[in-house]
Amino acid sequence: MNKKRTYAQLHLDLGQSDFNLHTCSTCGVKYAPGEEEDEKAHKRFHRDYTLGIPFKGWCSEKVVHMPSIEGGRIVLVLDCDPVAHRSKVEEVVKMMEIELGSGWIFHKSCKVYLFISSQRIVGCLLAEPIKQAFKVCSLNGGSEGTSAKEVARQSSTSLQFGDISFKREVKKRTRSVNSSEVLDGNLNGAIICENEGVPAVCGIRAIWVTPSNRRKHIASQLLDAVRMSFCMGSVLELSQLALSQPTSAGKALASNYFSTGSFLVYKTNGLNSQLVN
Numbered sequence: 001m002n003k004k005r006t007y008a009q010l011h012l013d014l015g016q017s018d019f020n021l022h023t024c025s026t027c028g029v030k031y032a033p034g035e036e037e038d039e040k041a042h043k044r045f046h047r048d049y050t051l052g053i054p055f056k057g058w059c060s061e062k063v064v065h066m067p068s069i070e071g072g073r074i075v076l077v078l079d080c081d082p083v084a085h086r087s088k089v090e091e092v093v094k095m096m097e098i099e100l101g102s103g104w105i106f107h108k109s110c111k112v113y114l115f116i117s118s119q120r121i122v123g124c125l126l127a128e129p130i131k132q133a134f135k136v137c138s139l140n141g142g143s144e145g146t147s148a149k150e151v152a153r154q155s156s157t158s159l160q161f162g163d164i165s166f167k168r169e170v171k172k173r174t175r176s177v178n179s180s181e182v183l184d185g186n187l188n189g190a191i192i193c194e195n196e197g198v199p200a201v202c203g204i205r206a207i208w209v210t211p212s213n214r215r216k217h218i219a220s221q222l223l224d225a226v227r228m229s230f231c232m233g234s235v236l237e238l239s240q241l242a243l244s245q246p247t248s249a250g251k252a253l254a255s256n257y258f259s260t261g262s263f264l265v266y267k268t269n270g271l272n273s274q275l276v277n
Contacts, residue, residue, distance in 0.1 A: 052120030
């Protein structure tokens with residue numbers, strides 16, 4: 001029986017001046033130096049966060065065969081899979097929520113792609129079926145009818161459609177770190193989109209790679225796996241993929257992967273959204 005791993009913050013930081021807690025600059029966990037249980041809990045969490053969650057494998061895996069992958073594999077998990085498979089996905093999602101925010105990443109219709117390397121889950125992508133997306137027309141400035149000053153006032157996690165903006169409220173459980181790394185938690189810059197939607201097939205709801213494995217093309221290989229396996233019997237064109245509200249590093253990934261800054265984005269049903277006038 002697979003025992004579900006749990007992580008717990010052993011001390012509550014309520015502003016007490018007598019708590020001599022140290023905050024890890026990498027994983028963001030607060031712990032009390034010298035306290036044995038705190039030290040062990042931090043060491044275990046830090047290792048899983050930076051290197052990946054331990055994974056011994058399953059007897060019945062849905063492996064997406066990718067000729068370009070060396071020393072690893074990509075496993076597909078669906079909602080109809082065994083409980084142990086779905087529990088492992090939930091464990092990975094909790095790790096992703098540290099940088100991407102909680103309560104919106106995963107739902108039952110998602111197809112989950114896990115990148116396995118050295119018996120650890122080092123990357124994860126969640127994809128969902130969609131029908132419509134919007135083309136990004138600017139990454140750095142305003143669009144027609146929107147001044148640069150108005151864009152600057154918007155939330156750093158907003159999607160702009162004409163005069164209406166959708167904003168996701170991200171509540172991080174710990175401090176985001178390594179903001180210069182690919183697929184990090186840096187959420188700077190509004191994305192300006194065209195008003196009229198275009199047909200799309202697959203939405204990339206979230207994608208994340210462990211800090212020690214970034215800049216190794218794992219995210220690109222996960223995207224390739226989605227294109228090859230999302231629709232049985234066909235390979236998706238780049239124009240059929242869209243990203244949910246991406247982080248700044250996600251924008252860089254998309255621009256590189258799609259070879260253009262005018263990639264497609266879409267509005268996810270699970271966004272904690274509000275209309276901003």
